[in-house]
Amino acid sequence: MELIAAVLLVIVTAVFLLQPILAGKAAPLVSPQAEPTEAQFRKRVALQQLRDVEYEYAMGKLGDADYRSLKSRLSAEALAAIRAEKEEEGGIHGDAAAVAEASEAELEREIALLRARISGGPFCSDCGRPNPAGARFCAHCGASLGAPAVSDSSE
Amino acid sequence: MTILGEFALWMALPISFWGMTMGFVGGRYGRGDLVLSAERSVYVVFGLLLIASLGVIQAFLADQFQYWYVANYSNRELDTYFKIAGLWAGQRGSLLFWAVILAFFSSIAVFQNRRRNREFMPYVVGVLQGILAFFVVVLLFAKVNPFERLGFTPPDGAGLNPQLQNYWMTIHPPTLYFGFTAFSIPFAFAIAALLTGRLDSRWIVVTRRWTLVSWFFLTNGIIFGMRWAYEELGWGGYWFWDPVENASLLPWLSSTAFLHSVMIQENRGMLKIWNMSLVLLTFLLTIFATFLTRSGLIESVHSFAQNTEIAMIFLAFMGSVLAGSVVLILYRLPALRSENQIESFLSREAAFLLNNLVLLGAAFAVLWGTIYPLVSEAITGQAVAVGPPFFNRVNIPIGLVLLALTGIGPVIAWRKASARNLKKNFLLPLLVGAGVVVIFLGLGARDGYALATFGLSAFVLTVIVVEFWKGTRARARIEGEGAFAALLHLVGRNRRRWGGYIVHAGVVMIFTAFAGSAFDREIRKVLNPGESVSVASPFGHTYSLVYEGISSSREPNFDRWVALLSVEKDGKPQGALTTERRFYRVNRQMITEVGIRSTPLEDLYVILADVEDFEGMVTNNPDAQRIVVQVMVNPLVAWIWYGGLIITVGSLIALWPGPEAGPRSRTARQGAAETETDLVEASA
Numbered sequence: 001m002e003l004i005a006a007v008l009l010v011i012v013t014a015v016f017l018l019q020p021i022l023a024g025k026a027a028p029l030v031s032p033q034a035e036p037t038e039a040q041f042r043k044r045v046a047l048q049q050l051r052d053v054e055y056e057y058a059m060g061k062l063g064d065a066d067y068r069s070l071k072s073r074l075s076a077e078a079l080a081a082i083r084a085e086k087e088e089e090g091g092i093h094g095d096a097a098a099v100a101e102a103s104e105a106e107l108e109r110e111i112a113l114l115r116a117r118i119s120g121g122p123f124c125s126d127c128g129r130p131n132p133a134g135a136r137f138c139a140h141c142g143a144s145l146g147a148p149a150v151s152d153s154s155e
Numbered sequence: 156m157t158i159l160g161e162f163a164l165w166m167a168l169p170i171s172f173w174g175m176t177m178g179f180v181g182g183r184y185g186r187g188d189l190v191l192s193a194e195r196s197v198y199v200v201f202g203l204l205l206i207a208s209l210g211v212i213q214a215f216l217a218d219q220f221q222y223w224y225v226a227n228y229s230n231r232e233l234d235t236y237f238k239i240a241g242l243w244a245g246q247r248g249s250l251l252f253w254a255v256i257l258a259f260f261s262s263i264a265v266f267q268n269r270r271r272n273r274e275f276m277p278y279v280v281g282v283l284q285g286i287l288a289f290f291v292v293v294l295l296f297a298k299v300n301p302f303e304r305l306g307f308t309p310p311d312g313a314g315l316n317p318q319l320q321n322y323w324m325t326i327h328p329p330t331l332y333f334g335f336t337a338f339s340i341p342f343a344f345a346i347a348a349l350l351t352g353r354l355d356s357r358w359i360v361v362t363r364r365w366t367l368v369s370w371f372f373l374t375n376g377i378i379f380g381m382r383w384a385y386e387e388l389g390w391g392g393y394w395f396w397d398p399v400e401n402a403s404l405l406p407w408l409s410s411t412a413f414l415h416s417v418m419i420q421e422n423r424g425m426l427k428i429w430n431m432s433l434v435l436l437t438f439l440l441t442i443f444a445t446f447l448t449r450s451g452l453i454e455s456v457h458s459f460a461q462n463t464e465i466a467m468i469f470l471a472f473m474g475s476v477l478a479g480s481v482v483l484i485l486y487r488l489p490a491l492r493s494e495n496q497i498e499s500f501l502s503r504e505a506a507f508l509l510n511n512l513v514l515l516g517a518a519f520a521v522l523w524g525t526i527y528p529l530v531s532e533a534i535t536g537q538a539v540a541v542g543p544p545f546f547n548r549v550n551i552p553i554g555l556v557l558l559a560l561t562g563i564g565p566v567i568a569w570r571k572a573s574a575r576n577l578k579k580n581f582l583l584p585l586l587v588g589a590g591v592v593v594i595f596l597g598l599g600a601r602d603g604y605a606l607a608t609f610g611l612s613a614f615v616l617t618v619i620v621v622e623f624w625k626g627t628r629a630r631a632r633i634e635g636e637g638a639f640a641a642l643l644h645l646v647g648r649n650r651r652r653w654g655g656y657i658v659h660a661g662v663v664m665i666f667t668a669f670a671g672s673a674f675d676r677e678i679r680k681v682l683n684p685g686e687s688v689s690v691a692s693p694f695g696h697t698y699s700l701v702y703e704g705i706s707s708s709r710e711p712n713f714d715r716w717v718a719l720l721s722v723e724k725d726g727k728p729q730g731a732l733t734t735e736r737r738f739y740r741v742n743r744q745m746i747t748e749v750g751i752r753s754t755p756l757e758d759l760y761v762i763l764a765d766v767e768d769f770e771g772m773v774t775n776n777p778d779a780q781r782i783v784v785q786v787m788v789n790p791l792v793a794w795i796w797y798g799g800l801i802i803t804v805g806s807l808i809a810l811w812p813g814p815e816a817g818p819r820s821r822t823a824r825q826g827a828a829e830t831e832t833d834l835v836e837a838s839a
Binding site: 002005006009010013016017018020021024025026027028029030031032035038041042045049055058059060061062063065066 | 156158159162163166170173182185186187188189190191192194195196199203206269270271272273274276277355356357421422424566573575576579580625626628629632633
């Protein structure tokens with residue numbers, strides 16, 4: 001009885017382990033899902049820190065001077081990360097000035113988004129852009145936002 | 156089943172080597188088919204080791220004393236419960252148990268990363284299978300095979316060490332082993348990152364989560380061990396700086412350091428070499444702990460075997476892991492350079508760095524004290540053990556510094572704290588801390604360390620409470636939410652941070668409980684029936700215990716003598732308390748089972764130190780009722796267990812899967828959802 005079980009165990013194992021090699025079945029060597037690049041990661045961290053600073057300021061943990069100096073440094077970091085991301089995306093051929101401009105625009109958008117997240121404003125279901133808390137119509141495209149915001153940041 | 160188990164263990168040997176080879180070769184030459192085979196081999200090894208473990212358990216349940224391991228760790232009358240736990244009761248079984256849990260975690264890691272982190276996976280699998288192969292080699296060739304036969308079948312086994320016949324024993328070792336083995340996953344990812352040269356933030360993200368899993372189990376395992384010692388060893392304490400206790404503390408210290416310093420790497424791109432080294436160090440310490448526990452190299456309440464082969468094999472393994480990893484780190488040194496520098500010593504980075512240094516300092520002191528007997532034996536020929544006084548002298552001040560940093564870290568600003576920031580955030584906590592010290596001084600407490608602990612604990616708790624309060628208030632104001640909803644959302648939004656604060660609160664409770672031991676009271680007295688003993692507690696209560704009598708009985712596996720005492724607290728009856736001695740017949744060992752009456756403020760802890768006339772007791776001789784009791788009042792001990800619960804809650808909050816675990820919903824709110832998810836992911 002146990003002999004049969006042992007033989008079966010060997011056969012099943014051998015088939016299971018050799019089948020990929022014999023049948024040419026391969027595991028992916030690069031991730032099929034897009035993984036965030038280093039620039040994207042840095043961008044996220046910088047934005048996360050920016051959000052923390054906004055929060056700590058709102059909590060009264062940071063004074064005005066500290067808040068301003070931290071914020072300007074972090075914004076610079078986030079900007080650098082966004083620029084790196086843009087360059088990664090568009091290759092190095094892009095016009096430097098255009099990249100810089102686009103990056104600044106994006107940072108502004110991100111900060112607006114952050115602010116909106118913190119203040120819990122609704123996002124437009126048509127264009128996806130943030131709106132101030134309590135808004136009933138999208139400030140960007142005019143679509144109805146439905147009932148006033150209930151923040152979904154509970155995840 | 157047992158034969159099949161033995162067969163499966165042998166089969167695991169070639170399969171784990173296969174997986175290791177296929178992983179590395181497949182990764183090196185980009186052969187996806189070999190990698191797939193390697194990944195599958197992880198599941199196979201887990202299945203095989205599971206069959207082997209079930210084989211051992213079956214041998215215990217069926218009283219198969221022809222096996223050395225069963226004959227030495229069980230007997231016919233042993234509870235079924237403890238027969239199952241026999242798998243991890245001794246060196247041989249627990250090495251197998253270690254391997255099967257590692258294979259379990261490895262399978263989870265492989266399954267989780269079917270479509271993620273693919274660049275790392277060939278090497279991750281290679282490393283994990285390498286570790287598994289090592290343990291299988293040890294099991295089969297280091298004279299520790301749990302399936303080894305005696306050549307004859309004894310009529311009964313030698314029994315399980317009575318001190319292990321306690322239900323904490325059935326959960327304390329597995330929990331610790333979960334903690335030890337789970338750390339192999341961060342190690343495997345670190346090595347994979349070094350081998351592939353992908354040293355950006357990717358491996359850190361995977362690693363810190365698994366580190367937290369490991370840390371969660373380690374912490375609980377250590378606390379369960381304290382509980383076991385408190386209830387079972389019968390000397391009134393919970394930590395004796397025993398080598399094996401120390402061995403479990405070492406990886407805890409270094410992984411705690413890593414959990415903090417990894418945040419600096421994430422936020423500031425610093426300390427990459429340091430973090431890599433901490434992962435390596437922690438892994439080595441988990442192996443060292445297993446080695447120390449199960450080699451019997453240093454005398455301890457836990458170790459039961461003297462075996463030099465296994466010591467040599469373990470040392471060789473640790474040596475090669477160390478050498479290999481150091482070479483890899485040196486090879487990748489240019490890629491591990493810091494992106495930033497510490498800007499000020501008054502900053503969160505600096506506080507974290509100091510926390511790291513202190514934790515490692517503690518680890519080094521504990522390690523040194525633990526191996527000192529070996530070192531002194533090698534040099535002078537005489538093993539000199541350093542006792543609890545050494546460890547306490549070194550570690551109490553270190554612990555106090557850590558406690559202080561627990562309060563400072565969360566509120567000091569990143570980069571550079573201004574004087575205003577410091578004043579704004581520290582004034583209230585410092586005042587509360589000082590107030591507590593003054594109150595305790597007024598109450599007559601004079602122990603400097605205890606006073607410092609109480610003051611610092613109050614300081615840290617105030618910091619944490621204020622953080623929660625300010626955060627909730629800010630959120631409630633901004634969002635217009637109710638306080639409770641605001642608190643929930645606040646925590647949900649950055650689980651790692653707020654979970655961490657809750658863990659800190661638990662740690663503070665435990666420190667306070669430690670400080671309570673400075674006020675222990677103890678009295679030892681000979682009692683005849685009807686006589687009483689009184690003890691005054693440090694909180695001003697008076698306990699008096701009247702000895703009512705003693706009874707004896709014969710249980711399947713032991714004889715027991717149970718003394719009954721009625722308890723009064725300040726003259727008010729509190730019911731009865733029993734305390735007992737047991738004689739385990741098969742082991743021919745006498746042990747005590749203490750009676751504990753626990754309240755949040757203090758424990759009444761009664762040891763039946765001696766019974767005048769055991770034989771007379773059995774024959775009901777009325778003059779043979781005299782006993783010796785040792786009565787202790789241990790203040791605040793219960794707060795260790797409460798603190799443990801709080802730590803569990805906090806680490807579960809930090810560990811709880813964020814939204815990144817589920818499939819992302821592709822709705823029109825996608826932009827918003829993704830940014831939020833990304834932010835949470837970055838902070839989780």
